[in-house]
Amino acid sequence: MTAPTDVDLYAGGTATLLAAWEEYARGTSGAAVHRLGGVAAAVFPHGPERGVYNNAVLDRDLLPAERAAALDAMEEVYAVAGIGRFAAWVHEDDRAMRADLERRGYGLDETTRAMGMSLDDLRTPRPSLDLAAADWTEYLRVIEVPTDLLAGADHAAFHVVVVRHDGGNAAAAMAYDHGEDCGIYNVGTLGHARRRGLGTALTTALLHDARDRGRHTASLQATSMAERLYAAIGFRDLGRILEFVPP
Template identity: 30%
Template sequence: MASLDTVLAAHRAYLLGWNIGAAAHPDLPTYRSDVPHATLNGVLRVAGPAPSEALAEARRRLHGVPRIWWVGPDSDGGTADGLVSLGATEVARMPIMTVALDDAEAPTPAGLHISETDDLDAFVAAYARVSGIPAEGIAATVEREKAFSGDGTVIRLAGRLSDGRIVGTAVAWLSHGLVTLYFVGTQPEQRRQGVGAAMTRAALDLARERGAHTAALTSSPSGEGIYRRLGFRPVGEFRLLTF
C-alpha cells in the first residue's frame, strides 16, 4: 500500500495539471484553471508560511475565481484553524481513502458499456452536470482538459447506455505508482443502479493492468458508503475551506 505522503503527492500532481497560473511554489502550491468551479482553483498545502502570509498570497494569486483550500496532513499543524480565524470558511471535511487494487469487486449493470473516451465535449458535459460546473464553464473546462499537463497519465472512462448516452464518468490519474480517482459520477436519472461502483471498479481494473497497486480518492459523504463496500478505508482527512 502506498504511503499517505505518496497519496498526497499524487493528488497535488493531478490538480497542478490544471494550472495556468504562476508556477507552483513547494511551500504554498496553488493551481488556477480559470474554470468557474471552486475545486479547479485552489491551494494544496502550506509548509512554512504563517496562515496570514499564506492567505494574503493565495488571495493575490487566485483573485477573481472561485477557489478552495485543501488543508490536509501535508499542511502545517493549525493551518485550518488559523485560516478560519482570518475569515476563511470551512465548507466540508472529506476522508482520504485508499484500497489495494486486488481487494474490490463490483458487477457492471446490464446495458452499461464502460470504455476509455477522447470525446471531451460529451465527457465534460456529463461530469459537469454531476460536479456542479455551470453551463458557462463547460467550454473552458474542455479546453483545460485538452491542455492538461501533469506528472502522470490521465485516463478518462465513460459509461454509456446502448443509445450512446454517457451516464457515468471516472478519471483515473496514474502518478507516483498509484491511481487516484476524480470525477466519479452518475447522472441523476441513473443513480442507485450500481453505475458509480462499476465506474470505480473499471478504473481500478485498468490501473492494475498498467502496474498500479494502490488506489486513492477523496470522498463526499454520499459516496463514502460505496467506496467502503469496494474496500476503501480512510487514511487521512482534508478540511476544505473557501477564502
C-alpha cells in the same frame, strides 16, 4: 512489496492530486501550481477553471512560524492573480492549522473524505459495462460541468470512461496516473440512472485498468454520499479534508 500504510496512501494521493492539477494547468491560460514553503497553491485565473481549481493544499504538522509563512505565501499568490475566492485544504487532524485559519477569519465551506487503497487488496471482480467512446466533451456533459472545461489540456494524459445505460450515456469518470498511484476523479451519474450501481461498477473498472497499467495504489476524495460505496470496494478512510475559504 510492503503494504502501504495510511500515511503512505495519504501522501501518495496528495501527490497524485497535485500532479493532476499541474497537468490541468499546462493547458490553461495563466494557470500554475505554485509549490511554496508548506503549501501547494493551484492558481487558475481564467475561464471555467477559475471556479473549480483554485485550491491550496497545506502541509501537515508545520511549526508555528512555518504555518504563518505558508498562509502568507498562499494569500499572496492568490492576491497577485486577482483571485479572492479560493479554498485552503487542511487535514482534519491538523488542529493548529485549522486554528490559524480561523484566527484569520477563514470559514469552513466543504469537506471531503481522503481515501486510498492498495490495488493488491482489490477483490471485486471486473464488472461488465456497456462502454461508450471516451469523448472528452461527452465526459464533461455526463458529469455535468461546463463543456469547455480544460479545453486546452492534453486529454490523452487522462483515462476517461463513459458508460451507457438504457441506450444513452449515463455515467463517467476519469483516472490519472502519477508514479505508482492512480487518482480516481469526477465519478458522476446522471439523475435518471442513479441508484443502479453504475458508480461502483465504473470505479471498480478504473481500478482494474489501473492495476493492469502497473499501478500499485489508488486514491480519491469522496463526498459523504459516496464514502460507503468506496469503502465497500476496498478504499480505506484516511481522514476528512476540510476546505476553508477566506472571509
